[in-house]
Amino acid sequence: GIQVEQSPPDLILQEGANSTLRCNFSDSVNNLQWFHQNPWGQLINLFYIPSGTKQNGRLSATTVATERYSLLYISSSQTTDSGVYFCAVERKAGSYQLTFGKGTKLSVIP
Amino acid sequence: DAGVIQSPRHEVTEMGQEVTLRCKPISGHNSLFWYRQTMMRGLELLIYFNNNVPIDDSGMPEDRFSAKMPNASFSTLKIQPSEPRDSAVYFCASSQRRNTEAFFGQGTRLTVV
Numbered sequence: 219g220i221q222v223e224q225s226p227p228d229l230i231l232q233e234g235a236n237s238t239l240r241c242n243f244s245d246s247v248n249n250l251q252w253f254h255q256n257p258w259g260q261l262i263n264l265f266y267i268p269s270g271t272k273q274n275g276r277l278s279a280t281t282v283a284t285e286r287y288s289l290l291y292i293s294s295s296q297t298t299d300s301g302v303y304f305c306a307v308e309r310k311a312g313s314y315q316l317t318f319g320k321g322t323k324l325s326v327i328p
Numbered sequence: 329d330a331g332v333i334q335s336p337r338h339e340v341t342e343m344g345q346e347v348t349l350r351c352k353p354i355s356g357h358n359s360l361f362w363y364r365q366t367m368m369r370g371l372e373l374l375i376y377f378n379n380n381v382p383i384d385d386s387g388m389p390e391d392r393f394s395a396k397m398p399n400a401s402f403s404t405l406k407i408q409p410s411e412p413r414d415s416a417v418y419f420c421a422s423s424q425r426r427n428t429e430a431f432f433g434q435g436t437r438l439t440v441v
Contacts, residue, residue, distance in 0.1 A: 248427045259417060259435055266429035304371070306430075314383070314426045315361065318371040 220245045220309045224319035231295050231326045239290040239322045241305030249308035250281050251316065252290050256301045264290070264303075295326045332433035334420050340439045346408040349436045352401055353422030361430065362395055362405050363419040371419070377403065378426075410440045 221244040231237055241250075252264040265272050265279040267288065272279055276295075281288040292299055302323050306316040333352040341347050353360050362374040375385040380397045388395070392411070397403040407414055417437050423430040 249429075251429060253432075259437070261419065261432040261435075263429065263431060306371075308427060314359070314376055314378075315373040316421075316430055317373075320370055 220247070220307060220317050222305060222307055222317055222319035224303075224305055224322050226322060227320065228323045229325070231324065233295060233297060233326055233328050235295050235326075236291070236293045237295060237324070239292070239303055239305075239324075241288040241290070241307075241319055243286050243288075243305075243307045245286075246310040247283065247286075247307040248310045249316065250283075250288055251306045252279055252288070253304045253306065254299075254301050255304060255321070261304070292324075295324075297326045297328060300324055300326050332420055332422050332431055334418075334433035334436050336436060337434060338437045338439075340441065341410055343411055343440055344409045345440075346406065347410045347414075347438060347440075349405040349418050349420075349438070351403045351405070351420030351433060353403070353420070354431060355401070356424065357422035357431075358400075358425050359423045359428075359430075360397060360403050361421040361423075362403070363421060363432075365417045365419060365435070374405070374418075407438075410438075412440045414438060415440050 223242045254262045269283045276293045278291045302321040304321045306318045335350045360377040374387045375395045377397045395405045417435045419435045421430045421432045
């Protein structure tokens with residue numbers, strides 16, 4: 219199956235700092251999503267971004283499908299950004315399931 | 329729309345008991361997924377339905393697990409008999425169709441003692 223690698227596994231930021239999270243995948247995809255799992259365990263959709271760039275407030279994401287990676291940018295981080303960020307992909311050929319990476323655990327400290 | 333709705337939010341049961349988890353997908357979504365999240369294995373797909381039909385249940389760990397989708401607005405995941413190693417968070421997700429954005433419910437945290 220497709221491999222999804224996220225880096226870094228853990229990240230500690232001071233409030234107000236910026237960060238970049240990376241997701242590498244091993245095959246062509248036609249679906250890529252970024253999720254934020256908050257401390258209560260809820261998986262919140264951030265971006266549906268199989269290619270291109272999108273922005274939503276302080277968050278933005280870029281997927282370069284030809285090079286098999288995606289980046290999630292968090293600017294001016296806040297304590298409420300803490301949690302685990304997951305990248306999930308759906309392989310282009312013969313698949314319908316989202317395969318998740320192991321996540322990046324972000325802790326934003328005041 | 330209220331999003332994907334799962335119930336119960338928490339379930340504590342004794343080993344050997346039957347457990348039923350419930351899911352209501354987003355109206356108009358034709359694809360439904362059950363995932364399980366554990367510390368050791370992360371998020372794993374258990375089963376996928378398309379238009380209420382099970383397409384792939386290869387992720388279902390054992391015969392003790394079964395899932396149904398009797399109509400477009402309701403699905404169940406049943407574990408019988410439950411075992412302590414089934415303790416996990418079970419998520420239901422839905423999407424309009426393949427290759428479109430998936431939305432997750434709040435999950436059911438199952439503890440089998």
